[in-house]
Amino acid sequence: xxxxxxxxxxxxxxxxxxxxxxxxxxxxxxxxxxxxxxxxxxxxxxxxxxxxxxxxxxxxxxxxxxxxxxxxxxxxxxxxxxxxxxxxxxxxxxxxxxxxxxxxxxxxxxxxxxxxxxxxxxxxxxxxxxxxxxxxxxxxxxxxxxxxxxxxxxxxx
Numbered sequence: 001x002x003x004x005x006x007x008x009x010x011x012x013x014x015x016x017x018x019x020x021x022x023x024x025x026x027x028x029x030x031x032x033x034x035x036x037x038x039x040x041x042x043x044x045x046x047x048x049x050x051x052x053x054x055x056x057x058x059x060x061x062x063x064x065x066x067x068x069x070x071x072x073x074x075x076x077x078x079x080x081x082x083x084x085x086x087x088x089x090x091x092x093x094x095x096x097x098x099x100x101x102x103x104x105x106x107x108x109x110x111x112x113x114x115x116x117x118x119x120x121x122x123x124x125x126x127x128x129x130x131x132x133x134x135x136x137x138x139x140x141x142x143x144x145x146x147x148x149x150x151x152x153x154x155x156x157x
Contacts, residue, residue, distance in 0.1 A: 041143035045094055048136050052091040052107060059084030073117050086110050094140070104141045108134060 058066065059080040070080050087110060093103025111130040118127035 045140050048140055049091045049094040052087045056084045056088035100144045104137050108137050
């Protein structure tokens with residue numbers, strides 16, 4: 001009976017991905033390779049944008065359970081489409097540096113409304129998710145302001 005080969009990771013190659021530059025790599029093909037590091041503000045922004053994208057998908061393609069939740073909160077059946085459209089809009093705004101702050105503000109309004117809706121209906125544990133996203137949006141706002149100041153309307157003309 002033949003034994004299957006086992007995977008042995010190449011830690012020297014892995015070092016090329018972890019280090020900004022591998023000058024002392026034993027592999028000649030990796031010497032001098034520059035690897036990009038993802039800046040913290042981009043990683044946080046990407047995570048928040050993906051959250052809004054997932055929320056948009058869930059609200060634009062509502063299941064019966066989603067429709068029932070909106071009905072229980074007192075919203076009309078079509079309101080999930082409004083929420084989903086806003087979440088998709090926020091995800092797009094967060095993707096671009098010039099519109100990121102506007103996306104943070106609109107996303108904050110959407111998550112603030114979600115938080116207040118859940119608290120008003122006594123769903124305190126579910127209200128933690130919008131609260132966490134509000135905190136993440138605050139982080140995106142602070143980090144985005146450090147990287148790029150808020151764009152003025154003149155810059156869009």
